[in-house]
Amino acid sequence: MGYDLEDLFRLVQKPGRYTGGELNSIIKNKEEIEVRFAFCFPDLYEVGMSHLGMKLLYGLLNERQDIWCERVFMPDTDMEELMRENSIRLFSLESRDEINTFDFIGFTLQYELSYTAVLNMLELSGLPLRTADRQDNHPLVIGGGPCVCNPEPVAGFFDLFVLGEGEEVILEIIDLYRRHKDKGYKKAAFLHDAAQIEGVYVPSLYEPDYNRDGTIKSVTPLDGAPPKVRKRIIKDLNTSYYPDKFVVPFIDIVHDRAMSEIFRGCIRGCRFCQAGFIYRPVREKSPETINAQSRALCESTGYEEFSLSSLSTGDYSEIERLIPMLLDWAERKQTNISLPSLRIDGFSEELAQKLNVLRRSGLTFAPEAGTQRLRDAINKNISEEEILETARKAFSSGWTAVKLYFMMGLPTETMEDVAGIADLGQKIVDCYYANPVKPKGKGVSVSVSVSCFVPKPFTPFQWEPQDTVEILEQKQKHLRASITTRKITLNRHDASTSFLEGVFARGDRRLCGVIEEAFRRGCKRDAWPEHFNIGTWLSVMADLNIEPPFYANRRRDYDEIFPWDHLDYGINKSFLIDENRKAHQSITTPHCRIACSGCGAAVWKGGVCVDERN
Amino acid sequence: MKEIRIFFRKCGRAKYISHLDLMRTMTRAVRRAGIPVWYTQGFNKHPYITFAAPLSLGFEGLTESMDIKLIQDIGMEDIVADMNSVLPSGIEVYSAAEPVMKAGDIEKAIYKLTFSIRLKDFAAFIEQDSITAEKRTKKGGLRLIELKPFIEQANISENEDGSAVMEVTLPCGSTQTINPLLIVSVCNKFFADKGLQSHIFCDVLRLDLLDGQGNSFK
Numbered sequence: 001m002g003y004d005l006e007d008l009f010r011l012v013q014k015p016g017r018y019t020g021g022e023l024n025s026i027i028k029n030k031e032e033i034e035v036r037f038a039f040c041f042p043d044l045y046e047v048g049m050s051h052l053g054m055k056l057l058y059g060l061l062n063e064r065q066d067i068w069c070e071r072v073f074m075p076d077t078d079m080e081e082l083m084r085e086n087s088i089r090l091f092s093l094e095s096r097d098e099i100n101t102f103d104f105i106g107f108t109l110q111y112e113l114s115y116t117a118v119l120n121m122l123e124l125s126g127l128p129l130r131t132a133d134r135q136d137n138h139p140l141v142i143g144g145g146p147c148v149c150n151p152e153p154v155a156g157f158f159d160l161f162v163l164g165e166g167e168e169v170i171l172e173i174i175d176l177y178r179r180h181k182d183k184g185y186k187k188a189a190f191l192h193d194a195a196q197i198e199g200v201y202v203p204s205l206y207e208p209d210y211n212r213d214g215t216i217k218s219v220t221p222l223d224g225a226p227p228k229v230r231k232r233i234i235k236d237l238n239t240s241y242y243p244d245k246f247v248v249p250f251i252d253i254v255h256d257r258a259m260s261e262i263f264r265g266c267i268r269g270c271r272f273c274q275a276g277f278i279y280r281p282v283r284e285k286s287p288e289t290i291n292a293q294s295r296a297l298c299e300s301t302g303y304e305e306f307s308l309s310s311l312s313t314g315d316y317s318e319i320e321r322l323i324p325m326l327l328d329w330a331e332r333k334q335t336n337i338s339l340p341s342l343r344i345d346g347f348s349e350e351l352a353q354k355l356n357v358l359r360r361s362g363l364t365f366a367p368e369a370g371t372q373r374l375r376d377a378i379n380k381n382i383s384e385e386e387i388l389e390t391a392r393k394a395f396s397s398g399w400t401a402v403k404l405y406f407m408m409g410l411p412t413e414t415m416e417d418v419a420g421i422a423d424l425g426q427k428i429v430d431c432y433y434a435n436p437v438k439p440k441g442k443g444v445s446v447s448v449s450v451s452c453f454v455p456k457p458f459t460p461f462q463w464e465p466q467d468t469v470e471i472l473e474q475k476q477k478h479l480r481a482s483i484t485t486r487k488i489t490l491n492r493h494d495a496s497t498s499f500l501e502g503v504f505a506r507g508d509r510r511l512c513g514v515i516e517e518a519f520r521r522g523c524k525r526d527a528w529p530e531h532f533n534i535g536t537w538l539s540v541m542a543d544l545n546i547e548p549p550f551y552a553n554r555r556r557d558y559d560e561i562f563p564w565d566h567l568d569y570g571i572n573k574s575f576l577i578d579e580n581r582k583a584h585q586s587i588t589t590p591h592c593r594i595a596c597s598g599c600g601a602a603v604w605k606g607g608v609c610v611d612e613r614n
Numbered sequence: 615m616k617e618i619r620i621f622f623r624k625c626g627r628a629k630y631i632s633h634l635d636l637m638r639t640m641t642r643a644v645r646r647a648g649i650p651v652w653y654t655q656g657f658n659k660h661p662y663i664t665f666a667a668p669l670s671l672g673f674e675g676l677t678e679s680m681d682i683k684l685i686q687d688i689g690m691e692d693i694v695a696d697m698n699s700v701l702p703s704g705i706e707v708y709s710a711a712e713p714v715m716k717a718g719d720i721e722k723a724i725y726k727l728t729f730s731i732r733l734k735d736f737a738a739f740i741e742q743d744s745i746t747a748e749k750r751t752k753k754g755g756l757r758l759i760e761l762k763p764f765i766e767q768a769n770i771s772e773n774e775d776g777s778a779v780m781e782v783t784l785p786c787g788s789t790q791t792i793n794p795l796l797i798v799s800v801c802n803k804f805f806a807d808k809g810l811q812s813h814i815f816c817d818v819l820r821l822d823l824l825d826g827q828g829n830s831f832k
Contacts, residue, residue, distance in 0.1 A: 007815055009630060010672055016635060021627030023639075023702040248642060250635040250702075302642030302700070304660065333645075334653055 002086045005096065012079045016251035017045035020093030023248040024300065026062045026069075027094055034066040034181075035174050038092055038099040038139070040107045042117035043527060045073040049247070050255035052309060053108060053145070053166075059243030060167055067174060070094040071247075072105075074117050074525075075124070083124060090124040100125045103177065105139045106170075107158075109147035112504035113497070113526040115154050115515050118143075120524040122157070129516060131159050131204055136187050140177070148201075149231075149278050150457040150564040153504050155203035156512035159187070160194055162201075163567060164231030164278075165264070167241055169199040195225040199232030206566060208509060214550055216508065216561040230568040231278070235606040237264065237285045244296040248303070257338065258297040258306035260290050262322075266311040267592035267608060269599075271379045271583050272368070272410060274456040275311055277576075278569045280599060282315075282592055283607030287322040294326060298335055306330075307338040314339075317593075363394045366405040369413070370420025376586040377412050379579075384424065391428050395435045401445045402428055408475050409453040409467035409498075411583060418475045421448060422482035429487045449491040450479065452498035456505050457564045458571055460579035463556040466502040468549070469495045496534040500526070502552035508563035514546055572600035615652055616684045619666075619713040619832075620693065625674045625819075628704025633668040639702065640680055646700040649693060652683035666717040666831065667786060667823055670793065675820040677831065681713060714832035715825060722824040723786035725794045728817040729778040729801070733770075736778035739804050740765055747796040761797055786823065794818050 009015040030036075039058060041048030048054060054071070061069035070092035075083060083089070089098040099105055105125070107118050119129055122141065128134050131141065143151060144162040151161050162169050173194060180190045195202040205225035209217040221227050234240040246258060265282035266275065285293075294306055310316065323337070330337055365387055369375045372384060391402060406421050425446050432444035452472050455461045467475070472495035483490060504511065518540045525531035541548050556562075558577050565573075575598060582589060589597050592608045602609040624631070631639060644651050644661050651661045662683050669675045693710040701707065729736060739745075745761040768782035784792040798816040805814060823831040 003813075010815060015630040015671070016632070019627050019630045021703055023642075023700075248639075248702075250631045250639055252635070252638070299646070302644075302646035304641070304645065334659055 003082065004086075005088055005091070008079065008082045008086070008088065011082060013076065014251055016249070017073065018075065018079060018093070020071075020096070022250060024245040025071075025094055025247045026058075028062075028068045030068070030095070032065070033068045034178060035068075035104065036097075036102040037061055037067060037069040037104045037106060037174075038072050038102045039069055040072040040099075040105055040118075040121055041074070042107060042109075042114040042121060043074050044076060045249070046251065046253040048073045049249050049253045051108070051110070052259050052261060055243055055246050055259075056241070056261075057106075057166060057170065058247070059245065060241045061170065061174075063241070064171070064174075066178070068094075070099075072099055072121070074121055077525075077531075080120075080124065089126050090121055098125065100127050100139065102139045104174070105141045107141070107143045107145075109143050109145040109151070109154070111527060112147055112153075112501045113532075115504065116519045116523045116526055118154065119157065119516065119519040123519075130156055132156070134159070134187070136185060138187075140187070140190075142173070146274065146278060149274070149567060149569055150506065150562075151201070151203065152208075152509050152563040153507040153511035153515060155509050156516075158203060159191060160200055160202045162232075163199050163229055164569070165234050166232075167234055169197060169232045172197050173200065192223050192225075195223070198230060201229040201567065203509075208563070216563055216565075218561070219563075219566045221566070228566055228568045231570065233281075233283075233604055233606065234264075235283070235604065237261070237283050238289045242293050244293070245300040246297060246303075248301050255307070256303075258294065258301055258303040259309045260294040260297065260306060261285070262290050262308045262310045262313065262316050264310070265607065267315055268312060268381065269379055269579075269589055269591060269597070270368070271377075271460040271579055272407065272453060272456075274459050277458050277571050277599070279311070280570060280601035281604060281607040281609045284317060287318050287325055290322060291325045295329060298330075298333065304334065305336040305338055307340055309340065363391070363399055363401070364403045364405070365390070367424060368405065368407050369410055369417060370406065370422070370424050371417045373586050374410060374413060374417045374420070376588050377583045378410055379583070379588050381588060381591070384427070387424070388427060388431055391431045392435065395432050395444070396437055400432070400438075400442050401447070403447045403449065404428070406448065406450045407453045408450050408479070409472050411453075411455075411461055411464040412586075413467075413475075415475070415478055418479050419482040421450065421479055422484075422488070425483065425488045426485060429485055444487055445489065446487055447489045447491065448483075449493075450476070451493040452495050454498050454502045454505055457562065458569050458576070460576050460583055462506065462562065462576065463558065463560075463580055465555045466499070466552045468553050469499050472498070494529065494532075497526075497529070497532055499548070499552055500534065500537055503548045504551075506562070507551050510546060511551075514540055514544055517544060570599075570601045570603055572598075575599045616687070617681055617713055618684055618690075618693065618710055619679050619681050620697065620707055621677060621679045621709045621711075622697075622701075622705055622707040623674075623676050624669060624678050624705050625676075626704040628702065629672055629674045631705075632671040633665070636669075637663065637665070639705070643697060643700050643705075644682065647693075647696040649682070649696060650684055650686035650688060652685050664717070667720055667723070669820060670795070670818075673818040673820055677820070677822050679831070681717075711832075715829075718788060719825040720823050720831055721785065721787040721789075721826045722783050722828075724781065724783050724821040724824065726819040726821055727780045727782065727794055727797065728773060728819075729780070729798075730815040731778055731801075731805070732776045733772040733778040734776075736770075736801075738808075739801050740770065742804075745797075745800060747800045749792075749796065759792065759796070761792075761800065764792070765797070781821070783824070 058069050061067045072092050122129050140159045142160050143158045144166045148161045191202045194200050195205050205222045207220045211217045263284040265279040267282050270276050368380045425448050428446050455464045476492050521536050641661050653659045654662050665680045690710040694707050697707040746758050748756045749759050751757050768780050771779045773779050802814050
């Protein structure tokens with residue numbers, strides 16, 4: 001006798017992940033719906049529900065009477081096992097209907113290691129994995145998110161990708177779909193027309209050809225598809241849609257709070273950071289907009305905390321005007337404001353005190369590299385003196401713990417730079433003991449987290465070889481040995497995870513077969529350390545004659561054609577080459593508000609590109 | 615400052631809200647409803663809310679309650695209406711009043727258990743002379759508990775679809791607590807030993823909470 005869904009809820013851990021019914025979740029009458037959209041996040045509920053993009057598109061799509069957007073997450077292992085045993089297919093949280101009957105299945109691709117989770121969710125839905133095997137009666141499988149700037153390793157599984165910001169283009173796609181549905185929907189005809197929408201990339205309409213050395217020779221558009229697909233952006237964030245309600249989960253999720261997006265993009269241009277380039281240009285919301293949106297969200301959710309979200313919150317140009325506006329009502333309503341990714345140095349002491357910044361978030365720094373030379377090479381414009389000065393301030397106001405984030409394997413890095421990480425940690429420890437008013441009987445704790453650098457498309461480092469796992473491990477050992485105090489705790493990332501990420505990040509379509517085969521051999525949850533198995537991946541690649549160093553550890557020539565060259569994120573290759581050269585000479589580039597470096601994002605005539613510079 | 619006890623039902627999809635999650639849900643609901651509640655004055659200020667008797671994950675309850683403190687006078691009917699306008703489906707407030715008893719007065723709970731087994735098959739289980747369950751003690755050991763007296767006192771009937779229903783009163787207080795799932799697990803073991811393969815599920819509905827004299831918790 002098989003179990004039904006209701007039985008499964010009683011057998012699994014944390015049924016709240018699957019039951020739905022949360023406050024502000026949206027239930028509609030199926031009879032009145034023309035287009036059903038399953039928004040899939042290829043990770044657990046707790047992770048997916050913390051994602052702002054999902055909340056935004058969920059609200060936006062459900063504003064439309066004819067569309068019902070529902071949420072779908074990756075089940076945990078216990079639930080998946082029970083679903084498979086009892087032939088229960090992947091269902092949405094709102095209606096609990098199987099998603100293989102929907103019109104659209106949309107995945108957000110936030111990190112490369114979620115690719116096999118996407119395949120697992122397609123399989124749990126009972127759908128063919130390959131776009132070529134899905135027919136007119138199957139849902140359209142579409143993808144968006146940062147990984148879509150090089151979606152080639154998963155190109156074979158998706159019908160189309162949305163490049164850039166999805167708010168406008170998603171509705172254009174759905175409108176086109178409705179027109180096709182009215183006259184008799186045929187997948188091929190729809191995709192042909194969809195490829196004409198700016199921001200839509202239909203991978204099956206592009207045919208890559210390879211050189212003998214394995215690099216790309218050419219990518220040919222078929223069926224009238226445009227030779228280059230340009231990403232879409234929202235020009236004015238003050239007038240674009242923002243949800244006034246969030247679904248409020250019952251169970252504890254990773255970021256359980258309201259979130260106000262205060263700007264998109266980043267002025268900094270750190271050379272390792274993909275987000276710093278693909279979200280250009282910087283576009284800010286006005287303090288009035290942010291204030292109204294934050295307040296509406298807190299009132300509709302009852303959240304006791306909201307965060308100001310962006311890539312670098314301290315760079316918001318009107319922060320000194322915004323914070324008092326927010327505090328005016330937040331204090332009365334016992335609501336906390338949290339500021340992630342904050343550079344505390346750019347903050348007046350009065351504001352920092354008011355916000356209780358130190359109490360809540362602790363003191364976190366991302367120097368990224370241990371020496372000034374390397375920080376200059378990666379264009380991380382922060383000096384050692386700035387770091388130490390802030391640490392001094394924090395220590396004298398009673399703080400005793402500091403977190404530092406670094407990367408290892410950055411281009412031009414030497415063992416000296418690696419040891420520099422330990423030196424910087426030591427200097428912060430010394431700062432603490434040099435402080436005359438330090439709390440009695442309390443030691444300092446400096447936590448140093450070191451991740452492994454992965455070169456990404458559309459960054460100045462897209463030509464650079466990634467350090468091999470062996471070199472990364474040597475560097476980790478060297479760092480370990482360079483730390484001589486027990487006041488510093490070292491957290492290292494697994495190098496082989498970063499290696500696989502590196503393969504996918506700059507991979508091409510020949511990796512589709514690798515991902516599918518690894519999935520068949522049991523890789524489903526690569527983003528979860530306890531399930532990640534590099535051995536399986538290496539043996540799959542060996543069996544399919546794919547050499548991972550070709551993707552991860554190879555230096556590319558400036559004139560090589562990349563698998564993502566037919567995608568246009570508004571960043572000129574000549575600018576990136578220039579930046580790459582400057583990196584090797586340790587020359588920094590000023591940020592967007594100081595001077596325009598001519599990256600190319602000005603074509604949108606929006607945000608910082610048209611604002612007056614100070 | 616006035617202490618108020620809010621009574622509510624927790625049914626349907628809401629039964630999968632764990633106790634900890636319910637605290638969060640109610641804290642936010644009180645904030646959304648704009649009820650003038652007293653906040654704790656400590657390091658992390660939050661609305662003061664306490665629950666008399668936590669309900670296990672997966673159980674439904676008809677007489678659940680929580681206590682808050684008001685810093686401003688507000689009508690009891692307004693509390694009921696304001697809360698209901700902001701609660702997720704499955705949680706429904708039905709009254710608010712000044713507390714009569716203390717949470718510590720609760721000694722027993724009445725549960726309605728609906729088993730996924732037909733009454734005629736179920737009989738073999740309840741007709742045993744002794745029905746013992748192992749219960750973990752706080753020290754980590756195991757203790758045997760005789761459930762037969764409770765089951766003997768229980769009201770056992772048949773649902774429309776023929777499945778067994780048991781209305782049972784169990785200790786639920788500071789001296790002793792018996793989770794109704796103990797009955798379900800010994801029941802499962804009993805039928806598994808007899809070679810019955812499929813797992814027996816049980817819907818648990820808490821009907822009422824009683825003090826030592828058998829009065830409903832108020």
